[in-house]
Amino acid sequence: MTAESRCIVVVEDEALLLFTIADDLRQAGFEVLEASDAREAIVHLERRADVELLFTDIDLPGSMDGVRLSAVVRERWPHIKIVVTSGKHRPDRRGMPEGSLFIGKPYLPGPLARTIHGLLP
Amino acid sequence: MSEDEARSEELLRRIATLEQALARSEARFRAFTDAVPHHVWTSRPDGMLDWFNPRVYEYSGARQGELDGEGWAGIVHPDDLAAAAKGWAEALVAGQFYQVEFRLRRHDGVYRHHIARAVPIYDRSGTLVQWIGTNTDIDDQMRDAQALRQSETRLKLAQYAAGIASIEIDIEAGTISGSEAFWEMWGLSPREKAPLAMFEAMVVPEDQHLRSNARNRADGSASPSAEYRIRRGDTGEIRWLARHIDFTRGITGTPTRMFGVIQDITERKQAEARQEMLTHELEHRIKNILATVSAIASKTLRNTDLDSAREALAERLRALANAHDILTFRKWTEASVAEVVESTLSAFAKQTTFTGPSVSLDPKKALSLALAVNELATNAQKYGALSVEGGRVEVLWRIDDEAAGGPQFTWSWREIGGPEVSPPTRQGFGTFLIERVLASDFGGSVRIEYAPDGVECVLTAPSPTPLS
Structure with a gap:
């Protein structure tokens, strides 16, 4: 991890998947904040002003799913890039927050890390 | 010839005439009755x-x-x-x-x-x-009448069994009549006939375009089959109906009547929706399993040689498959702690004991516990109590209702009689899985102690209450 390691938030309710991808992304050089639901993700975003990207599952427990979380992030933190993932079908255009990217499950850590690098300025 | 004689002769002649008439009448009667x-x-x-x-x-x-x-x-x-x-x-x-x-x-x-x-x-x-x-x-007529009655009864029974009602529409009058089942289907009391407009108003607004209308009834272009939803007259319940009709035409070819059958297909529609939902759910579940397998493989293959990884991966997938078996048996609603522990430790049944109350786990916790128990057992088989003949493992769990902050679940794994234990030199998949994943999935904390006389692992978490 370098001094310029970029900060991202990963939201996934399956702990095994969350910790695995978080560790993989850390190894790829990112600073990763883990969240298992939308509420935890928003807490991270409110505390840290340097978060540059949100990587979230669409199916999340609780009242806010990944699509609604993305919409909130798009409105409150418009500079944050958004990548959404799901085991289900890709949502149609209206279901996706503007400017966000979709990656289907299961994803590979290498290509995901490269995609995230590519999105950050 | 005296007057008497003449009268007598006249009488005889009249008798003869009468007899002839009688004979003719008799002959006619016989001829008729013969024919x-x-x-x-x-x-x-x-x-x-x-x-x-x-x-x-x-x-x-x-x-x-x-x-x-x-x-x-x-x-x-x-x-x-x-x-x-x-x-x-x-x-x-x-x-x-x-x-x-x-x-x-x-x-x-x-x-x-x-x-x-x-x-x-x-x-x-x-x-x-x-x-x-x-x-x-009258034997043939009676037989025919009976056959007709039977046929009608059979038709009625078949319609009843299939939930089919018969209908007949008078196109010009704009009225409909139907069998008893027809009125029941729409939640109306049976009557001789009723205006079509009354039924048309009961079709839900979204399906109004699917039913027949005055124009396509009059010109005979109404679709022979239609499916639409109605709001029942009595309960207000939404039901799906399918109707099939044919036209009867007058001498000029103008449609005069429509007759046919109508069936409540709500159950079929619901089954179709369920089927679609299940397909989506299955797809989601398969993708999730693949994601889990992918994460396990990724973690397993890191920092280890290929031969150990191959064996470890097979073990981990077996533990995952076992947990899936239990969950499939339970229709993916829940699994008990005892089931998960017993199934995962079945290869070590002689050296393991487990005791605890009945506690249900949701699928996520059940999978997580199965994977954690597999890691503990694999480790014990390699380095711990399950690597020697006299060694054994005690698995205990309990629910403490009196705990501050609500009922608490404590689950422990204790190895006894194994070789002397030394802490592992690096953090492997097992530690990752137990300390981070298991703790997180149960919303609690995990402590692993590498005491010299045996490994001890304790999970402390709020009582797991699966959504039923």
């Missing part, structure tokens, strides 16, 4: 039958004279005889038209239904002189 397909018979005023036309003998196979008097009773079905005799006796007393139904035995022994009728013949002075009777074979 008709019916049985014809005559009876004396006292009810003793004295003549039968050839049809009777042909039918019954009786010899001449055999049916005379009360002999006819011999070809009447025994079960019908009492009623026939009673009716005949009453007719004789009243001297009035007689009609009765009975079965008559044919020459081959087969009984066929007949209707017998008899009329009394009176002379000029009003004295009953004779009865003339006929028997008409």
Whole structure:
């Protein structure tokens, strides 16, 4: 991890998947904040002003799913890039927050890390 | 010639004329009764039958004279005889038209239904002189009528069993009539007919375009099959109906009536929706499993040689598969702690004991615990209590209802009688899985102690209460 390691938030309710991808992304050089639901993700975003990207599952427990979380992030933190993932079908255009990217499950850590690098300025 | 002689001669001539007339009448009667397909018979005023036309003998196979008097009773079905005799006796007393139904035995022994009728013949002075009777074979008609009744009953039963109602629409009048099931289907009380507009208003707004309308009924272009939702008249419940119709046309070819069937297909529609939901759910679940397998593989393959990784991965997938078996058996609702522990430790049944109350886990916790137990068992088999003959493992769990902050679940793994333990030199998948994943999935904390006399692992978490 370098001094310029970029900060991202990963939201996934399956702990095994969350910790695995978080560790993989850390190894790829990112600073990763883990969240298992939308509420935890928003807490991270409110505390840290340097978060540059949100990587979230669409199916999340609780009242806010990944699509609604993305919409909130798009409105409150418009500079944050958004990548959404799901085991289900890709949502149609209206279901996706503007400017966000979709990656289907299961994803590979290498290509995901490269995609995230590519999105950050 | 005297006056007397002349009168006598005149009388004789008139008698001769009368006799000739009588003979002609008699001949006509015989010719007629020979020609008709019916049985014809005559009876004396006292009810003793004295003549039968050839049809009777042909039918019954009786010899001449055999049916005379009360002999006819011999070809009447025994079960019908009492009623026939009673009716005949009453007719004789009243001297009035007689009609009765009975079965008559044919020459081959087969009984066929007949209707017998008899009329009394009176002379000029009003004295009953004779009865003339006929028997008409109604067996075929009765059979047809019965077949028709049966056919109608069968149709009704079939419609009832299939939940089908029949309908008929008078296009010009704009009215509809239907079987009892039809009214029931729409949640209305049965009546003879009702205006179509009443039914059209019950079709839900979204499906209004699917039903027939005045225009396409009048020109006969209404679709023969349609499916739409209605709001039932009584309960307001939304139901799916399917109707199939055909047109009856007048002489000019103009549609006059529509007739057909209508069926409640709500259950089928619900099953279709369930099927679709299940397909999506299955797809989601498969993707999730693949994601889990992918994460396990990724973690397993890191920092290890390929041979160890191959074995470890196979073990981990087996533990995952075991947990899936339990969950599939439970229709993915829940699994008990005991089931998960027992199934995962089945290879070490002789060296393991487990005790605890009945605690249900949701699928996520069950999978997580299965994977954690597998890691502990694999480690114990390599380095711990399960690597030696006298070693054993105790798995205990309990729910502490008195704990501050709500009921608490404590689950522990303790190894006894194994070789001396030294802490692992690096953090492997097992530690990752137990300390981070298991703790997170249960929303609690995990402590692993590498005590010299045996590994101990304790999970402390809020009591798992799966969504039911």
